[in-house]
């Protein structure tokens with residue numbers, strides 16, 4: 001294959017020992033944005049790591065040439081990027097991934113979303129029972145209880161007790177705190193955080209084992225996801241069941257919470273949009289429609305969610321390792337290179353988005369979004385490895401936003417909400433004062 005080589009790709013030089021590691025670790029969002037603005041659509045950010053910016057490159061990596069890349073190549077292992085739950089669909093590659101995804105994905109169809117839509121209103125109302133006007137609430141905390149209750153009920157056919165919910169939440173936090181930074185730490189290095197994660201995982205494993213052994217797994221209606229997993233082909237080993245269930249809990253929990261909280265932060269900062277969500281939700285919830293039909297009556301709330309997934313995409317970067325040499329425009333990226341794309345960078349690229357930094361839900365109600373190339377908006381990924389929980393997440397988030405904002409107006413209690421780009425893009429200090437409309 002001919003073309004310019006890796007060393008010819010433009011990019012920041014960085015320090016002699018650590019390269020750009022420090023800049024990346026201090027403020028990865030700013031670093032990636034600066035790289036894109038300064039060096040263009042393909043940037044060498046370290047001797048073995050390339051950032052792809054152009055939407056056509058994103059599409060090429062995640063869709064057209066996806067089989068040329070793996071999630072867990074030797075580079076990922078060397079950089080300590082390996083997942084804590086290696087036997088899950090999310091961590092698997094090639095034929096193993098295909099079989100795992102085929103086993104579980106069918107359970108995430110329309111029926112699951114419809115069940116979620118039907119259950120969500122009650123769950124949201126239950127959350128609001130604890131709220132009083134004038135209170136300051138930690139929304140992240142409140143929403144996490146709702147999403148965990150819903151996800152465990154949907155997947156496993158039983159609602160977790162409050163102490164089990166607290167246990168799972170305790171497991172997710174330290175994993176999420178693991179920075180996505182490509183810091184080169186040997187995998188075996190027993191950092192304090194890794195030990196804590198292992199301890200938490202063991203506790204949650206016991207809960208998951210009990211769920212897996214419960215009679216509910218036999219009933220696809222009561223526990224669709226657990227049934228698909230345990231009765232699917234190939235039959236999973238107990239270790240696989242544990243990794244798969246724990247991953248689904250995590251994948252379906254933190255990201256959805258972050259999406260709801262970021263949307264609420266944006267609504268609190270944009271009173272006109274908040275008012276519009278309030279009116280739409282109040283009207284829809286007062287009517288007879290339920291489940292998916294009710295969601296159909298919330299187009300503006302849905303647009304608010306899409307717009308906040310654009311500005312604050314919970315998944316803010318995605319990496320793969322090249323398995324073979326792959327050509328991107330004039331350059332040949334050699335096998336073994338880690339290739340990264342960033343939702344944060346592409347979702348705010350002013351070349352493709354009008355008023356890119358502004359919160360404008362209306363852009364999703366007209367023809368504007370069809371103007372942007374596919375690789376400019378990918379909060380749920382693109383191509384064969386797209387998130388199969390996307391519809392479920394949207395149902396949860398839109399229902400919850402409508403339930404909350406129909407009843408209350410939320411005002412930010414802290415002057416600033418900080419961003420923490422950990423495994424997901426978390427809002428810090430997202431506390432709100434509850435006010436009656």
Ligand code: HEM
Pocket residue numbers: 089090091101151248249251252253255256259313314315318319378379380381382384385386387388389390392393394
């Ligand atoms: C707003 C909420 C969510 C966001 C933003 C989100 C985002 C994503 C993204 C970007 C990917 C692709 C990652 C990549 O290409 O490397 C992904 C994959 C995945 N998501 Fe989600 N997700 C959300 C909710 C959920 C839910 C509710 C579930 C399930 C309960 C879920 C389960 C998964 C799984 C299993 C994968 C791996 C798919 C594969 O590798 O084949 N996600 N998600």
